[in-house]
Amino acid sequence: MLDIVIWIIIIALFILSFAGILFPIVPSVLVLWIGFLLYQFVLNGNELNTLFWIVMVLFTVLLIVADIIANSYFVKKYGGSKWGERGAAIAVIIGSFITPPFGIIYVPFIAVFIIESLQKRTLKEAFRASIGSLFGFLGGSVAKVVIQLVMIIWFFVLVLF
Numbered sequence: 747m748l749d750i751v752i753w754i755i756i757i758a759l760f761i762l763s764f765a766g767i768l769f770p771i772v773p774s775v776l777v778l779w780i781g782f783l784l785y786q787f788v789l790n791g792n793e794l795n796t797l798f799w800i801v802m803v804l805f806t807v808l809l810i811v812a813d814i815i816a817n818s819y820f821v822k823k824y825g826g827s828k829w830g831e832r833g834a835a836i837a838v839i840i841g842s843f844i845t846p847p848f849g850i851i852y853v854p855f856i857a858v859f860i861i862e863s864l865q866k867r868t869l870k871e872a873f874r875a876s877i878g879s880l881f882g883f884l885g886g887s888v889a890k891v892v893i894q895l896v897m898i899i900w901f902f903v904l905v906l907f
Contacts, residue, residue: 752784752785759778759784760781763777769847771839775810778897785905793905794904798904813890814886817831818882820885821875823878824878826874826878827862829865830858830879831882834857834879837856854880854883855880856876858875858878859876
């Protein structure tokens with residue numbers, strides 16, 4: 747009976763990790779790791795091998811870096827400034843509280859537009875940077891979904907086969 751409850755919790759944690767993509771206040775990577783560790787220390791400490799843990803650490807680093815790289819790449823590509831990039835990151839968090847999940851899309855867009863406009867950029871340049879922040883967020887989100895899916899699938903492959 748306890749095993750079933752633990753499995754339900756692990757699966758719920760894996761599902762919750764995807765909520766972190768739309769609601770940045772949920773620490774996706776931490777939630778995934780809690781699921782892995784719960785399995786390791788409560789259900790079976792022998793199935794998740796050293797290679798699994800090494801690769802999960804690498805994927806964790808990749809998850810964190812993917813978001814930063816995507817955001818930086820697109821904001822720079824579309825002519826945004828460092829302030830616009832930083833403002834977009836903060837605005838994603840604020841937007842997740844204002845009108846979740848849509849706030850994470852339009853709040854950073856508006857924030858970057860205002861930040862770039864305050865830096866004496868033309869309206870066209872500010873708008874382009876705003877588009878870049880939107881693409882950066884979307885690109886980072888897609889990368890996070892793919893990486894998290896790979897992590898979860900690998901976990902289940904090791905555990906079930």
